[in-house]
Amino acid sequence: MRKKEILRYKNVDGINWHLRRENDGGVLIVNGGKIIELNKSAFNYVRAFMKKNCSDKKTIWYMFFRHGVFPTKAKKDWLELKESLLTASKGCCEGAGIKLQVEKKEYEAPIRVDLALTYRCNNDCFHCYAGGNHKTDELSTEQWKKAIDKLWQFGVPQVVFTGGESLIRDDLEDLIHYANSKGMITGLITNGRLLKEERVKRLESNGLDFVQITIESHLEDVHDNMVMKKGAFKETLMGIKVALNSQLRVTTNTTMTLLNAKTIIDTVEFLLGLGVKNIGLNGLIRSKRGKDKEGLNANQLREVLQEVQILTEKNSAELIWFTPTCYLAFNPLKERLGTKRCSAASTVLAIEPTGRIIPCQSYFEGLGNVDIDTLEDAWNHPLAVSLRERKWLDEICNSCVHVLACGGSCPLEYEERSVW
Incomplete structure (x- = not known):
């Protein structure tokens, strides 16, 4: 390569x-x-x-x-x-004379790769797209470093460490330091329960740039029920507070489901009160455990997100909406959320604990293995090309005025368009 x-x-x-x-x-x-x-x-x-x-x-x-x-x-x-x-x-494209284009082009390599170091987890979320806490074979520290070498050589500027709960692995800081030494931006997605003060200091000193912490509600019982671990809320809350006291860029993320829908607004107010300036929200990811759970429909999402926007703007905070949707049902451009479309094998890839390369964290179809295959072959795998070129779309979607921006929503939900 x-x-x-x-x-x-x-x-x-x-x-x-x-x-x-x-x-x-x-x-x-x-x-x-x-x-x-x-x-x-x-x-x-x-x-x-x-x-x-x-x-x-x-x-x-x-x-x-x-x-x-x-x-x-x-x-x-x-x-x-x-x-x-x-x-x-700094965020002002219009002032810079730079026009944002809705249509997405194909890139020669991913912009970001998510590294699921482990599927072990100290939570066991009822809606987990990775299937909840479970053990699999895991790449060694040296194997992950070789994977990071391959990613940098392929032109990938950012890696995000995820899981499961990657803080369970005691080599996380070593891997962050290694990726940072290459010149990569490094991020961490975590439930925050292991973010104690000394651990956060080590993460910072080894070059971690940002952390995203999952919190499902400001109410202890709602959060603990969703993550299926009693006592988890207290540790997650402490992790958020410790992270906010560091130099890391801190984002929270909340999955909107019927279990926590009525608490979302109060949860956002609670987080703003803590000093969180980057509030992430996403719809239910219909993979593994998320397949059989009920998320919010388009009207329910719109109602909640409009209120959240008012809150975040009032507090000079940023609302980050992660979920690609059918634009006919829920158009993020109209809702002032920016363009959102599926990034699987388009701008991102993911690598599982075993080294298997997949289109994204929640699309469990293999494109190769980072230990033995080239990233170029994985990026040009027929499935990856099909996802980028939206070959799976039917005539209705292909003829839609929104298709260039929407991209057909998430392919995992495409067969369940009644969701929208």
Whole structure:
């Protein structure tokens, strides 16, 4: 596999850029998430900046000697481009003169890969998309490091450690440090129960960038019933408080089901009161245990999310909506939630504890094994290509005016469109 060049820049404001070449130019990946597509000229400028020790002066002269752009023009073009990219990186694309496109293009490699280090868990959630707490074979520390090597060589700028509960593994900090040393952004998805003060300090010191903590309700009995562990709420709450007292970017996430629907608004108010500034919500994921559970329908989601938006905006917080939906039933653009569509094998992949590569954390169909197969082969596996090209959509969806943005919703729910 030919190594893909990927460059990283981090400024004093904490903005992380990863630059990766694509066939028709390149992509600038901001903080591991936002994707800004660059034409060939813009790519050359940003690449020169990163290659020349992030010096404006060296960038200008490099563009002159390497690409024949006269210094006066190179200076004007580069400083304008740089300012626009920094403005867009802070969240203001319109102010930067950068237009967001609804249609998604195909990328040559994932933007993020989720690493499920284990399926062991100290919770046993009734709606778990991974099937709840269970043991499987697990890659060793060295095998995971080799997997991280492969991901970086393939041009992947971000890994998220997940499970199960990856804090159960005592090599988590070692793996975070290793990924960070490559230049990757690192995240952790956790139930927060093991986020004690000393552990959080170790996670920080080894380079963890952000943590997402699952909390299902502000009511102890509702939370404990959903995660099926008595006493879990108290530990999760303490984990959130400890994380908020660190330098980590902290996000919470809550799965909206019939069991906690009536508590969502109060839960958001509770989290805002703790100081949480990034509130994540998602619908039920219809995989494994989630298949037979009842989530909220489109009207119920809309009603709750509109109230949550008012709360988060009032408190200068961000509402993050994760779930792809059928736009005819629930259009996130109309609800001011941004474009949402399935990212499986489109911008993300996941790797299970055994090393099996799958399209996303909840789509349990194999694309290969990271221990023996190349990531290029997994990315170009017929199933991955089918998911990217939406070959599974029927005539009704393909003829829909929203198809480019919607992408047909989540393929796991496609056969159950009555959900929406």
